[in-house]
Amino acid sequence: MSRLAISRRTALRGLGLSLTLPWLESTTQANASSPTIPVRMACLFVPNGVHLPDWTPTTTGFGFELPYSLQPLANVRNDLLVLSQLTHDKGRPNGDGPGDHARSASVFLTGAQPRKTDGNAIRAGVSVDQVVAQAIGSQTRFPSLELGCEEGRMAGDCDSGYSCAYSSNISWASESSPVGKELNPHLVFQRLFANGTQSESNGNFLERRALRKSILDYVARDTKQLQKHLSPQDRHKLDEYLHGVRDVERRLEQSTETSLNNIPLGVTSPPPGIPSDYSEHLRLMSDMMVLAFQTDSTRVATFMMANAASNRSYQQLQIPDGHHDLSHHQGNAEKHAKLRRINRFHIEHLAYLLEKLKSIPEGEGTLLDNCMIVYGSGISDGDLHNHDHLPVLLAGRGGGTIDTGRHIRFPEETPMANLLLAMSHRIGAPVDFIGDSTGVLPQLQL
């Protein structure tokens, strides 16, 4: 088999479409002895804190047990770190009174105290994903990807005098410019694979919808050509990747139809393309992230699974109460029981993402080995509204720079911004500090 010089940027093309390739062993670069696998980073936010007794393992180090809320992570337990006692001091009131939820979101990736205003004079800090996007974003098709599942607002008072911009965003391009998140998985999919002029890309989209064709149909010729030059293992990897794309495509179609079918009479419909099933929405967005990382379309992503102070009910868990309402538990056992189930629900979706990343071979290991996925909340206990002892997980080995499988308990008041700084250093953006960081958490590596 002759070895075609397939570069990392080789893509399968059709009119208005481009599918970049996943990592293949057959990939070569001119004059390079072996290609370097890039590190990717994603930050996932959940609101309203967690029920800590069901979150924090009782022992530290290796071999810790997974408490109730974290049990869905059993298959990836050795690929992650549970990080305890990290603090976002700039999420505390520090003289500004109520507004912990808004602060929790804005501080999560910035480490900066937001200015209390419900008007235009918003000020937070630059979030770590944007710091990184600035440093390395030019190496990929998109500097960064911002995803969400709940629509937010950029103006108005959402929390005790804080602008909705704070509650609805975790990604900030500058201290006064939040980066809006994409809610519609269709649009994300379109962006990932669109190419050519606007009219070519739109034309392709409309034709596919009308003829119920897949994007794979349009790149079939390129695919066949490429497969002739791949090793059996790479052919299988390419197959799996294309199946993954097709699976996402089908579920997108289905979610749109289901959304339209399930709208009761007289209820305002969700925007077309936004799944009405929250679980499916979470999974589709996770799949987009996986595809984006797999194809190196971007190396930085954020995902707000819900907005700060979200009061969504979880009917799929038979919990009609609002999440935020429940988080004001006042020690009530019934509310604790519901909260832990919601926490676990979110973790199940994190597990979905991590297992997907782990199922994709890349280099000597898997895609997850080359990722850093931070998951957490900017509030610890939703009733106390405290911003220390934050619930934080870090999954992935960061390209071999993180030793996973442990529960690390940091000294009190250790800034969570130190974790953000540590991540930025590992991905190629070695800035001096982020927010109120004081160091780079050397404990991440033994």
Add this chain to the structure above:
Amino acid sequence: MPAFAFVIACISRHFHHFRCAAHRVTTSTAVLFLIYVPFLGDTTRTLAADVSGRDIGEVANELRQGNPEQRRDAAYELASRGAKSLPALHALREALADPDEQVVAQSLLAITRIGDQAAEAVPDLVLLLADDDQQRRFRASHLLGRIGVSAIPALQTALQSQHANIRQGAAEAFANMPSLDENSLAILLPALADDDPSVRSAIAIAVGRIGQATEPSLLHLLQSANETHLQGAIAALSEFSPQLPATVAALVRFSEHPVSQTRAHAMRALSRSGLPLTELQPILVRALSDPDSVVRDAGIASVYQLGPRAVNSLPLFAEMLQSSDPIQRNAAACAMHVIGPMAPEIAVPALVRAMSVLNSVDTHEVDPHEYEKNLINAIGRVGKPAASVVCEAARKNEITLDQLSACLTTLGVSALPAIEMALGDTNTTVRTASIITLGNMDGLPEATIKRLGDSLHDESLDVQVAAIRSLAAQGEQARSQQAVLQEILTNANPLLRREALFALLTVAETPASLLPQLKRALNDADDSIRRRSLESLAGISFDNTERSNLFLSATRDSVASVRMTAVYGLASCTPPTEAMQGRLLVLLRDGDPTVRGASAAAIGTLDLEQPLVVQALTESLKDADPQVVTAALTSLGQIGAMAKGSANQVADLQGHSFTSVRSAVATTLSRMNAQPETQIRSLVLLLKDREWEVRNAATVALGKLGPAARDAVPELFSLLSSDVDASAVRATLHEIDDPDPRTIPMLLDGLKSDNHRSRFMAVVLLGRVGPQARVALPALKLLAGEGKEPFQKAVSRAIEQIEGGR
């Protein structure tokens, strides 16, 4: 060099954009403005570009003399400017005593970013080490470390303080100091014997950071009779790679010390030393077998540190897996996980053997599930070579089906060829496990799907069930096997029929395409099949009369769960038929509470004949089951004003023992538009409920009454002091907006409250009372200059309203 990002702003609410360096694409039809925003190359320069031209002196003045907001902005700006803020250091130091927390915090950040040139701030920072606020102590300590050598004299004094906080802060500062050398040893070594363990720990880190030069001094301390000195010395040695033979020999002795932390530190230090592996191994085994998890942890960390050398210890770990000590076995599994894919020919058989004896071991001290997971994860880390070994073990019944399946799943796609081969194995367990594993995988090729379909004809029931479930997991990708699955719907075995139906619902193009099969399944002997069919039919659109008849018929099922599901199905039939109404009313008296509850809930969603329905639901309010009562309440609320005749019966439930009932009372009274007096009486009582959920529902309901709820103002006002109720109460008070003059004495008391919210609301409400609140003017005028700007504005406004009329 700063780089820039183009930010798209939109005046429309419905705007989604996707940031892209080269393209900007929107889905909105709104007008777009491109705003050029200075963007960071690093975070220190955020504001430099924003406010370039502002003299540092000017900013420093603002920091000293501005109002709180100005001082905050000034501190923020100085922090953003980094080392360029050095000329403002004096002002920053003064600002460390500012009454505003954010001014202090930002000033600390600013001084931190000035770094080692901020030596003149040392005395102020040392003072902060005694602050009550933990965060300030933390920051001061960190900053002292950054300032470095110039802070050492002050820190030396601080290390001798009587106050533990100060000594801790000083020790942390040393631990954070990058530029320590052996000249500091004279200061640090005595502190290794501090009474406070956190001081000792931080000093150990500081000493360790100095490195090799400290080894002779630490070795000397190892001979000390002072136990704390000894422990501190060992902790310091674990921070670098000790090399002296005498040190290493001493550490070997200390690896058996009675104190666990000492053993742990000794282990870590030895793993970094030059001790030959053959001599290190027995110590490592001892650490991994230690009864204390801290020591075992140190052992596993040591395996990490050994790197590729660790593979030479594999035979030892394999032997440990056979130990009778569960702690040792579990630690060995963790260690083998660390080693990963090295030497699979040793690792995998050992791990498999360990799994095979799992059930017979004493599991008193270690959770067997955790141990099994550790073994499986270790196998997963080995990778592809493990697949054939675990399959062989299953053939010999050395491991169970579940264990084999878990191993293969953990191995993932790398083991796919071996898993596919196992589909044709002569051993049932192996075939079943491979099928289960394939079901957990995405993106199976069609050839593999077909083989799963072939497995539906396997002689073994386990294999058939596994194949059905795996095809179900593949969803639409398994559509080629739909016909085969449909054949199974007539199988004699109810388990197979049930699994096949469940599978078809995921495999078929749409549930509607299975309509004939689902209708037939309503007569199945198995109730779970009947129930699942009903659930699916409820989601399918077809002739309404036929639909409702199917569900009606099913409401006569002998099994309660089937009847309940049928009721939910009826709720999806619109428009409702006459027969439906009659049947639902009968079902309100069903023997099973879940059926009664479902009926009560369904009635509220359907447009049924009101008087009969309201009467029946009101009767259900007496049900013994609280879920039924709650459902009936909810339905009465959904019916709305037509049900208001039942308001008294609803109100009677305000003392019910179940929270959900009391909460629903509040909501229902509001929705049924009951007489305001009836509502308010009940809602005011519910405001005193012990459960937040109930109070909240009552508060919101009162808000909906608007000014009619003015009699509730006193009770609402007293609830303002509750943190969790405050925001809802505030909103409701605004809705009521018409406080009765009789509340004036209470509001006057509120002006004196310690609670800021209560004071604020008292001011607002007195203003709304208007001229009749003249008696409050003296108290209000006293408050005129107090508090923050919003409060002052509220006071002025209230005075205007009272003096000038509303």
